[in-house]
Amino acid sequence: MKFVVKTDEFRNAVSELNTILVPATTYRAISFILIKAIKDEGLVLQATDYEINLKKKIEANVIEEGSIGVPGKFLNLSLKDFETDEITLEQVGPETVILKSGGKSVNFVCLSENEYPVFPAFETKDSFILSSEVLKNDIKKTSYAVSKDTSNMILLGSLWEIDADNKKMTMVSTDSHRLVIKKSAVAFQKLPKNNLKLIVPDKLLNYLSTSLPQNDTPVTVAIPDKEGKIGFMYENTEILGKLIVGSFPDYTAIIPDEAGMSRIALPKNDVLRAIKFVSNLAEKKSYNANLNFAKDSLTVYTDLSEVGEAKDVVALEKNTHSIKIIFNINYIKDALSWFDEENVDMAFNDARSPILVSAPENKDYFTIIMPIRPLE
Amino acid sequence: MILHCDLDSFFVSVEEAKNPALKRKITAVGGNVYGRGVIASASYGARQYGIRAGMPAYTALKICPALIIIDPDFRSYGDFSKRFFEILSSFSPDIEVMSVDEAYLDTKGMEWLFTGPRKIAEGIKAATKEKLGINVTIGGGSRKYIAKAASRVSKPDGLLLVEDEQAFIAELPVTRISQVGEKFGNVLAAMGIRTVRDVLSYDRDFWERTLGKKGAWLYDVASLGSADDICRSDPLPRSLGNSLTFASDLLFEKADEELKKLCGKVGRRLRRDGLRGRTVELTVRYDDFTTLTNSLTLSFPTDMSGFIYNAARGMFEKYSGYDGKFRLLGVTVSNISEALFDECDLWTCKRTERTRKIYTAIDAIQKKYPALRLDYLG
Numbered sequence: 001m002k003f004v005v006k007t008d009e010f011r012n013a014v015s016e017l018n019t020i021l022v023p024a025t026t027y028r029a030i031s032f033i034l035i036k037a038i039k040d041e042g043l044v045l046q047a048t049d050y051e052i053n054l055k056k057k058i059e060a061n062v063i064e065e066g067s068i069g070v071p072g073k074f075l076n077l078s079l080k081d082f083e084t085d086e087i088t089l090e091q092v093g094p095e096t097v098i099l100k101s102g103g104k105s106v107n108f109v110c111l112s113e114n115e116y117p118v119f120p121a122f123e124t125k126d127s128f129i130l131s132s133e134v135l136k137n138d139i140k141k142t143s144y145a146v147s148k149d150t151s152n153m154i155l156l157g158s159l160w161e162i163d164a165d166n167k168k169m170t171m172v173s174t175d176s177h178r179l180v181i182k183k184s185a186v187a188f189q190k191l192p193k194n195n196l197k198l199i200v201p202d203k204l205l206n207y208l209s210t211s212l213p214q215n216d217t218p219v220t221v222a223i224p225d226k227e228g229k230i231g232f233m234y235e236n237t238e239i240l241g242k243l244i245v246g247s248f249p250d251y252t253a254i255i256p257d258e259a260g261m262s263r264i265a266l267p268k269n270d271v272l273r274a275i276k277f278v279s280n281l282a283e284k285k286s287y288n289a290n291l292n293f294a295k296d297s298l299t300v301y302t303d304l305s306e307v308g309e310a311k312d313v314v315a316l317e318k319n320t321h322s323i324k325i326i327f328n329i330n331y332i333k334d335a336l337s338w339f340d341e342e343n344v345d346m347a348f349n350d351a352r353s354p355i356l357v358s359a360p361e362n363k364d365y366f367t368i369i370m371p372i373r374p375l376e
Numbered sequence: 377m378i379l380h381c382d383l384d385s386f387f388v389s390v391e392e393a394k395n396p397a398l399k400r401k402i403t404a405v406g407g408n409v410y411g412r413g414v415i416a417s418a419s420y421g422a423r424q425y426g427i428r429a430g431m432p433a434y435t436a437l438k439i440c441p442a443l444i445i446i447d448p449d450f451r452s453y454g455d456f457s458k459r460f461f462e463i464l465s466s467f468s469p470d471i472e473v474m475s476v477d478e479a480y481l482d483t484k485g486m487e488w489l490f491t492g493p494r495k496i497a498e499g500i501k502a503a504t505k506e507k508l509g510i511n512v513t514i515g516g517g518s519r520k521y522i523a524k525a526a527s528r529v530s531k532p533d534g535l536l537l538v539e540d541e542q543a544f545i546a547e548l549p550v551t552r553i554s555q556v557g558e559k560f561g562n563v564l565a566a567m568g569i570r571t572v573r574d575v576l577s578y579d580r581d582f583w584e585r586t587l588g589k590k591g592a593w594l595y596d597v598a599s600l601g602s603a604d605d606i607c608r609s610d611p612l613p614r615s616l617g618n619s620l621t622f623a624s625d626l627l628f629e630k631a632d633e634e635l636k637k638l639c640g641k642v643g644r645r646l647r648r649d650g651l652r653g654r655t656v657e658l659t660v661r662y663d664d665f666t667t668l669t670n671s672l673t674l675s676f677p678t679d680m681s682g683f684i685y686n687a688a689r690g691m692f693e694k695y696s697g698y699d700g701k702f703r704l705l706g707v708t709v710s711n712i713s714e715a716l717f718d719e720c721d722l723w724t725c726k727r728t729e730r731t732r733k734i735y736t737a738i739d740a741i742q743k744k745y746p747a748l749r750l751d752y753l754g
Binding site for chain 1: 672673674675676686687690715716717718720721722723724725
């Protein structure tokens with residue numbers, strides 16, 4: 001195998017593939033990138049962690065065809081230091097390749113292609129096409145609330161509901177103490193044959209939210225014939241991942257009826273600044289803070305007995321409600337941060353029931369948070 | 377000065393305090409003799425025969441057929457332990473509890489009440505003897521590890537306040553220094569450094585050059601150049617757990633039944649102490665003694681046996697395919713906080729409230745009838 005490739009393109013692709021890789025355990029393949037060089041076509045680069053399989057095609061001048069697995073981490077690190085526009089990779093032994101350009105060269109001990117897992121063939125049963133920007137935006141706004149608690153596997157991903165009849169897409173994430181919902185009316189370039197319910201795992205969400213292009217590039221989302229998988233195709237990229245199989249809890253049952261709730265308008269950035277200020281005292285990642293609403297003001301207050309106390313007061317125009325609610329401060333911070341609007345409404349019944357955070361006049365994006373309830 | 381106060385052969389001493397006739401006998405506290413129990417605590421009489429904690433009970437009886445093995449009574453050990461810490465608290469507010477029978481006490485700031493650390497140590501010894509009827513050994517030094525080493529060499533019923541500390545610690549193994557763990561100890565051993573004297577045979581620059589900050593720290597501790605240790609009384613335990621070696625090895629399904637009981641017990645203890653834990657750790661020992669641990673952190677701290685069991689069972693599930701049998705299971709919760717809040721979530725609020733009421737009722741019954749074993753895993 002021998003090819004010459006543009007350093008930039010190769011570097012970018014390798015660095016993206018590296019986000020999928022994990023340090024090798026007994027299965028070595030999960031720390032290698034499989035490179036296939038095909039004449040007149042270029043390179044197919046592939047990485048897998050057995051949960052996600054990522055393929056990227058890039059152009060290259062292939063002098064001799066072949067394929068081999070190259071250690072991803074070291075290839076990635078080495079590529080960062082090559083300054084020339086083009087770079088050559090050549091196989092020099094059964095399990096050795098050399099990467100060189102200018103005065104620099106580096107040898108890698110490789111993995112032969114037959115040690116690399118064959119990812120199941122991809123046959124599409126149903127699919128839909130939508131703009132990358134919409135998909136990326138909705139994933140970003142919801143994936144932060146995905147649970148990290150591995151005792152409940154179902155919540156380790158976001159629920160996607162694709163409503164083909166009404167051309168709508170809904171994404172829901174929850175860790176059971178907070179829940180975020182994003183609904184979008186989508187101009188699908190292709191509609192799925194059926195309505196779909198998919199639970200997309202966290203790692204795939206993370207990859208998509210960082211790697212999808214921020215423009216209207218069409219993304220094909222494919223549901224293979226094999227159950228429990230999903231594929232994404234756009235530009236030179238193809239990702240196949242495993243879905244979480246099971247039934248997501250009925251989120252509609254816990255959405256409070258907003259009609260009877262009291263509302264307080266929050267100036268988002270002021271509240272976030274106050275939270276940031278009281279967070280200076282936090283030694284742990286997760287802790288509680290008191291939100292004390294009074295006439296025309298909100299006091300954010302934290303008492304971490306081992307360190308000290310901190311508070312900040314935010315002016316609230318026209319607030320007449322007076323209530324004290326305790327929250328895991330990260331829940332409020334996350335919820336507010338992802339709104340584009342400057343003013344955000346908080347609706348509540350009492351200090352012990354779930355609150356609802358949304359932007360005024362927008363019913364398509366909201367968060368529900370369970371307050372911390374002191375023992376009675 | 378820091379005092380390391382360590383009760384002598386604690387479990388046995390408690391048994392002797394309860395039944396003074398045992399004092400003239402060779403005794404140990406431990407698990408069932410005919411099965412596979414182990415010695416938990418050996419009296420000094422038994423120790424003369426080479427009987428040690430951790431030794432299988434049948435081996436101990438083979439060595440010394442006259443040995444009396446007493447069934448453990450953890451309730452009274454807990455009670456004695458509590459009273460011991462109360463005694464310590466009457467001498468200083470700064471106490472760091474290390475285990476049921478061991479604590480560090482800081483004498484700093486108590487000069488106005490007592491004329492020096494020796495008076496405090498003597499006071500603790502006398503009060504413990506009088507109120508609990510058991511002996512405590514006390515070691516004193518400017519650092520915790522020095523105090524601990526001093527109590528270690530003066531057991532039983534000893535008192536040693538180290539005056540020439542540098543000479544005292546010279547021959548101590550480096551691993552006795554707190555925060556020098558097994559890993560760091562191995563690094564040092566590979567360099568040929570075994571004792572504190574070895575550390576001091578190089579200068580501070582050498583240590584900083586070779587091991588960076590950690591090296592400089594080691595030199596400072598060994599040369600007594602760093603600040604004295606302080607005792608930080610942490611009212612919360614770091615972890616709380618129970619493990620059980622089965623009377624005979626068990627298959628998965630039967631072991632799972634035991635797991636339920638263990639989780640029930642851990643939950644009960646958490647609720648009794650008003651604590652919650654977020655991380656659940658499962659220890660599994662196969663019949664070939666291979667021991668494996670797994671842990672899982674929940675999204676909320678809990679004291680409900682059911683949540684603990686769910687987490688433990690999830691981890692235990694991966695052993696369901698194991699061909700052999702299980703010898704021991706252990707469940708420990710850590711990441712402990714005080715039970716100040718309700719753990720209910722968006723879906724289960726009503727149910728959690730109901731479950732909590734059931735636990736409250738069950739715990740009340742349990743308290744009234746301690747012999748009853750109520751295992752509820754709601």
